[in-house]
Amino acid sequence: MITTVATQPIAGQKPGTSGLRKKTPVFMGPHYLENFVQAIFDVVGCAGKTFVLGGDGRYFNDRAAQVICRMAAANGAARMIVGRGAILSTPAASHLIRLNKTDGGIIMSASHNPGGPEEDFGVKFNMPNGGPAPEAVTEAMYQRTTTITEYRILEAQDLDLATIGRQQLGGMIVDVVDPVADYAALMETLFDFPALRALFAGGFRMRMDAMCAVTGPYAVEILERRLGAAPGTVTHATPLPDFGGMHPDPNPTWAHELMAEMMGEGAPDFGAASDGDGDRNMVVGRGIYVSPSDSLAVLAANAHLAPGYARGLAGVARSMPTSAAADRVANALGIGRFETPTGWKFFGNLLDAGRATLCGEESFGTGSDHVREKDGLWAILLWLNILAVRKQSVADILTEHWATYGRNYYSRHDFEAIATDKADAMMAALRASLPGLPGQVVEGMTITAADDFAYTDPVDGSVSHKQGVRILFDGGSRIVLRLSGTGTEGATLRVYLERYAPGPDGLHHDPQEALAPVIRASLALSRLTEFTGRTTPDVVT
Ligand code: G1P
Ligand code: ZN
Numbered sequence: 001m002i003t004t005v006a007t008q009p010i011a012g013q014k015p016g017t018s019g020l021r022k023k024t025p026v027f028m029g030p031h032y033l034e035n036f037v038q039a040i041f042d043v044v045g046c047a048g049k050t051f052v053l054g055g056d057g058r059y060f061n062d063r064a065a066q067v068i069c070r071m072a073a074a075n076g077a078a079r080m081i082v083g084r085g086a087i088l089s090t091p092a093a094s095h096l097i098r099l100n101k102t103d104g105g106i107i108m109s110a111s112h113n114p115g116g117p118e119e120d121f122g123v124k125f126n127m128p129n130g131g132p133a134p135e136a137v138t139e140a141m142y143q144r145t146t147t148i149t150e151y152r153i154l155e156a157q158d159l160d161l162a163t164i165g166r167q168q169l170g171g172m173i174v175d176v177v178d179p180v181a182d183y184a185a186l187m188e189t190l191f192d193f194p195a196l197r198a199l200f201a202g203g204f205r206m207r208m209d210a211m212c213a214v215t216g217p218y219a220v221e222i223l224e225r226r227l228g229a230a231p232g233t234v235t236h237a238t239p240l241p242d243f244g245g246m247h248p249d250p251n252p253t254w255a256h257e258l259m260a261e262m263m264g265e266g267a268p269d270f271g272a273a274s275d276g277d278g279d280r281n282m283v284v285g286r287g288i289y290v291s292p293s294d295s296l297a298v299l300a301a302n303a304h305l306a307p308g309y310a311r312g313l314a315g316v317a318r319s320m321p322t323s324a325a326a327d328r329v330a331n332a333l334g335i336g337r338f339e340t341p342t343g344w345k346f347f348g349n350l351l352d353a354g355r356a357t358l359c360g361e362e363s364f365g366t367g368s369d370h371v372r373e374k375d376g377l378w379a380i381l382l383w384l385n386i387l388a389v390r391k392q393s394v395a396d397i398l399t400e401h402w403a404t405y406g407r408n409y410y411s412r413h414d415f416e417a418i419a420t421d422k423a424d425a426m427m428a429a430l431r432a433s434l435p436g437l438p439g440q441v442v443e444g445m446t447i448t449a450a451d452d453f454a455y456t457d458p459v460d461g462s463v464s465h466k467q468g469v470r471i472l473f474d475g476g477s478r479i480v481l482r483l484s485g486t487g488t489e490g491a492t493l494r495v496y497l498e499r500y501a502p503g504p505d506g507l508h509h510d511p512q513e514a515l516a517p518v519i520r521a522s523l524a525l526s527r528l529t530e531f532t533g534r535t536t537p538d539v540v541t
Helices: 032-044 061-074 090-099 135-145 181-190 193-201 215-226 256-263 292-305 325-333 344-352 376-390 394-405 420-436 516-526 528-532
Strands: 002-006 020-023 050-055 079-087 105-108 120-126 150-154 165-169 172-177 206-209 270-274 281-285 288-290 315-319 336-340 358-361 365-368 407-418 445-452 469-473 478-483 491-501
Touching: 032 061, 032 120, 032 135, 032 150, 050 061, 050 090, 061 079, 061 105, 061 150, 061 165, 061 172, 079 090, 090 105, 090 120, 090 181, 090 376, 120 135, 181 215, 181 376, 193 376, 206 215, 206 256, 215 376, 256 270, 256 281, 270 376, 281 292, 281 376, 281 394, 288 292, 288 394, 292 315, 292 325, 292 358, 292 365, 292 376, 292 394, 292 407, 315 325, 315 344, 325 336, 325 394, 325 407, 336 344, 344 358, 344 365, 365 376, 376 394, 407 420, 407 516, 407 528, 420 445, 420 469, 420 478, 420 491, 420 516, 420 528, 445 516, 469 516, 478 516, 491 516, 491 528, 516 528
Parallel strands: 050 079, 050 105, 079 172, 206 270, 315 336, 315 358
Antiparallel strands: 002 150, 020 120, 105 120, 165 172, 270 281, 281 288, 358 365, 407 491, 445 469, 469 478, 478 491
């Protein structure tokens, strides 16, 4: 029943920030998925192992799952734990990998990128700790794809992935499990569900936009069924293969329906959204948007109010481009503080070693040591728990936070689908200019340092170079520029902008206005327009 299929290396199967992502037709091309999956198994080993499998339900998710199961069986896996319908949110997959003490898992997702026959698909491998494979492992997978000559696959009928229960596929056991139950149980151990039920029973109103993506069933079960939020609190709650045409990225641009409701008349108390695979979150109060960097800082300052974090935090880690707001909280609490490269995989060692409890990225990612991925619904529940204890509005909590710590005005400007050669030329010129920058005055601000961020992992000593250009100014202003590692079309340039206002005055400006000199400096120093022809960003968050 096992067939060995001759194949050839396919160029470009190099995992990026978060697994291998390509246009769906590319993934559906001859041997494309198979080559990459065989490379995964060749690197991590498959015989006798147990893996978790699930995805965000996007187009091709169901068929890819059948192929991956047949290949796992042909490569001698002992057992595959699959979310019903081949669906698992990324944090739920991370939890199942850990809970069942498995050898890792395969997640099918392109996260916040749109899905559909002409949109994006992705595959990523997570380690036995539940976290994304580190760079050394993904690099080995890539190397394997460059020499691959054959893959193994079982000839068999499709599995019934719609029914919970046990099946046999060749020599492999397939356990189809409820994608929500274990995750919801984990959330009950971390948060004060009775207090949250009382909050909703007391008339607290919330809107949760699941963006036709994977979080829908999780949010309906937890918010509406277990916590008693009004039916209909979760909108766009049914996951669809094309996300209903939505761009399932929870930011003010793409979650504009939610933003309009939260800024409008009669807005509910609290709004939230999550992305394609459920690991990102956006949080909005009535009439006030919470930037992800501020969200991380507020969560760090208040996490002890939730039962799962009542003993306090060991440390807080943020990605380098994330604002320094969380650092100020860590300093005040006297706990560990870490600055890592972009991408959740860099938090894994800190979490495993017990050195960081909370982690966050400016890209709408927040999480803790409960899993090894960022976790959208977790962040939303932690906010709810804090609101239930403090009995204040989101706006009041933010105002108090800024009064205590000062405010790190923050914004990210994305320039999408730039021709790769132009973007590369711009970054090369910028990198070459760095040694001459310190001491220069731009827009009235003095540059104090300029470098290309390199990171030495404090746990295993591994070093990652070229993780983004940083230009630092006196007074805490900062510009960071890097090219996206998750895009599938040309290059996406991300420009991260930050300015610190210590207060007590000047804490309530519009971020784009407060950042205006920093924005102008970023355009001047990068010579963005000269190299790319662009003047205005495609997405501002
Ligand atoms: C983006 C975000 C990054 C996040 C990743 C996966 O990566 O910037 O913070 O970890 O998606 O969700 P990028 O496209 O910038 O490489
Ligand atoms: Zn995601």
